[in-house]
Amino acid sequence: MDPRLEPLFTPWRIGNCEIKNRIVLTSMGGTNLLGWMEKNHFDKDGARFIMEVAKNNAGLVLPGCQPVYNPMFGQWLYKNKKMYEDLKAWLPEFHKTGAKLFIQLTAGFGRSFTISGLMETLYTNKFLRVVSKPFMDLDKITATASPSPNRWSDKVPSRELTVEEIHEYVEAFAKCARLLQDAGVDGIEIHAVHEGYLLDQFTLKYVNHRTDEYGGSFENRYRFPVEIVQAIKKECGKDFPVSLRYSVRSMTKGFREGALPGEDFVEAGRDMEESEKAVKYLQDAGYDMLNCDNGTYDAWYWAHPPIYMPENCNLEDVEHIRQFVDIPVVCAGRMEPYTAAESISAGKIDGAGFARQFLADQEWVTKMKEGREEDIRPCILCHNGCFNMCHYKGVANDQELSDSLHLSRCAVNAETMQWDKHYIHKASKPQTVSIIGGGIGGMEAARVLKLRGHDPVIYEKDSVLGGTFIPASAESYKEKLRSLLAWYRRQMEVLGVKVNLNHKVTDTETFKDGPVIIATGSVPRLLKNVPGYERMIEACDFLNGAEAGDTVAVIGGGLTGSEIAYELALMGKNPVIVEMKDDLISQTGVCLANSSYLREWFALHKVPVYLETTLKEVKEGSVICRTKDGKDIEIACDSVISSAGYIPDPLDKKGAYLVGDCKNVGNLRSVIWGAYETAMKI
Known part of the structure; x- marks a missing residue:
C-alpha cells in the first residue's frame, strides 16, 4: 500500500464505538437490509452487498436508508418483528469482518419524492387516488414542512405535515432504533438534515413557513431532528451512537434552482453562518457524528456529483464545519482517497465517505490496500445504473419501474445487485469464440467468456482497443472514463485474451471455429x-x-x-x-x-x-x-x-450474436449488461 494512504487505515471512535479504519460506505437507496420500495423484509441481496463491502476492508458500513414509514404499502418499519430477528441472526457473521454497521433511518422524502408519470395519474384522478392509497398514499409520503411544489412534478403538490404526524414519526424512529439495537446493530444514522429530504425541509427557510413550534425561529426549524435524537437516546441509552447525515450548505437559489461551484448567489437554504450554529446545536442535542456533504434535490449535483463536478467538491466546507464541533465528521462526495487521507492526517476530517465506487467494485478498498489500484474497476459517475431518475420539460421522471425498484445497480458492473441473473458459471463445453469489434462491448464479452473457460478471440479494425469509447472518453473532464478504458485493456492482458489489431473483418470473411459475436458499434446519423x-x-x-x-x-x-x-x-x-x-x-x-x-x-x-x-x-x-x-x-x-445521434452498424453474418450499439444504440450500461448476458448464453 502507498504510505500516503495509511491515515485511512487508522482506528477512530464514534461515541463508545471503535471503528477499525476511516473508510465509510455511505448509504445508497437500493443497498438496503430491510427492503427498498417494497414490503419490508430482511433483504438477502442487500445483505450480500453489505457483506462483500465489509469483507473487503470497509470500516463503517451504512446500508441504504430505511424509511420509518414505507412509501410502498404504508407500513411502519417497526411493525415487522421477523425481519429484525433475521437481521440479528445475520449480524454475527457480519461482525467477523471487523466492520461496524449503522442502519440509516429516514422520515422520508417530502417534496423531493420522485414522481413518475404513473404517480401523476394516480394523484390527479380522484378515483385512482382513493383506490391507490393502500399501496401508495402520495398525499402522505410527499407531505412536507409547508405547502410546496414537488421537485419533479407540478401535478403532485406537497401539503403541510401535521403536528400529530410529526410526533408519530418521532415515536417511530425511537421504536425502530430500539429494535435495531436489540438486533445487535452498532449504531443508527438519521437521514437527514441533508440533501433537501423531509427533515431538511423543516430546517430550510425557503420551504418551511410554519407558524407553530416547528417553524419560524432557528430552534423551531431544527426541532424535528432534535426530538428524534432525544427520543432515540431516551429509548436506547445515551451510549448508543446516533449519526446524522448532514448538508453543510444547501447550495440552492430556490425551488428547482441550484448553485454551481464558484457561482455568486444568494443562499435560499442553509448558509455557512447558519451551519456553524446548527452543527453545535445538533451535537448538543445528542448526535454523535456528522456525515456530511452539500446540496439539496434542487441542487442535486452536490450530493450526487456527476463527472462535471470537481473531485472532493464538498471537502473544503466539511473541513471548515469540523472546527465547530467536538464529535467526528465524515466527508462524502466524489472523494479521492489520497486527498481524504491527507485531510484525515491533518485532523481536518475524521472519516471519508464513498458510495458508488463500491457498486462498481466491492473489492476496491482491498485492492487499494494491496497496492493493486490498476485492478480497481472505476465508477465513472454516470448514474446510469444506480440513480437514473431523469427529468426534462414536460416529463416528471422518465424511468423504468424496474429501475425505480432496484436503484443501486451499476452500469459498469453487471453483477452488482443482480447476482440472480448475472453470475459466472463455467462453460460445459469450452469453445473458441470470435468477437468482431474491440470496443467496450467486445471486451466485456471477451472478459466474461474467458472467465467461463471459453477461448475468445477479438478482431479489431484499429490499432488499439476501445472503439467509439475512445472519443466518448476524450473530453478533458472524463478521466474516470479513460480509467475504465484502461481497466478493460488491462483485463484483456491479465486474462490472456487473444487480440488481433488492425484486422478489419469483411462481410465475406468466415469463422469456422465456433460462435461469432459482432460488436461493431454504430455509425453517425x-x-x-x-x-x-x-x-x-x-x-x-x-x-x-x-x-x-x-x-x-x-x-x-x-x-x-x-x-x-x-x-x-x-x-x-x-x-x-x-x-x-x-x-x-x-x-x-x-x-x-x-x-x-x-x-x-x-x-x-x-x-x-x-x-x-x-x-x-x-x-x-x-x-x-x-x-x-x-x-x-x-x-x-x-x-x-x-x-x-447514431444508428446500428452490424456486419451481416448469419447466426452471429449482436452486442452493444450494433444491435440497439443505447448507453454504456446497455452495452456492458448486454455483452455480459450474451457471453453467458454461449
Missing part, C-alpha cells in the same frame, strides 16, 4: 438532407482531434452534444446549441443530477441554446435554422459539429 451538411464536423471526429473554430454551432442537444458544448466552453471557445426538442438532454437514463448541472451551467455562462429549432442549411460562416414558429434565423459560426 448524417444529415444528408441538409444543404451543406458536408461542411459539418461529426461529433466523434471532433472528439478524436478534428479542429473547430472559436464559435461553434453544435447541432443536437442530447447528452453527447451538450457534453461537447461544455468541453468547447472549457476550451475557451463559444458554443451555440441547436436542439429540435423543447429541452436539452431529453432522454431516458440520464440522471437529473447530471442533466441539471449542464442545463444550469449553460444558463449561468450564457451559452446560447436554441430549443425547438431545426437545422435547414450549413453555409460558409453560418447556419440557417427554423424556429418553432416557422421563422428562419441565421446563426454566425466558424464551425459546425453534428451530434444527431
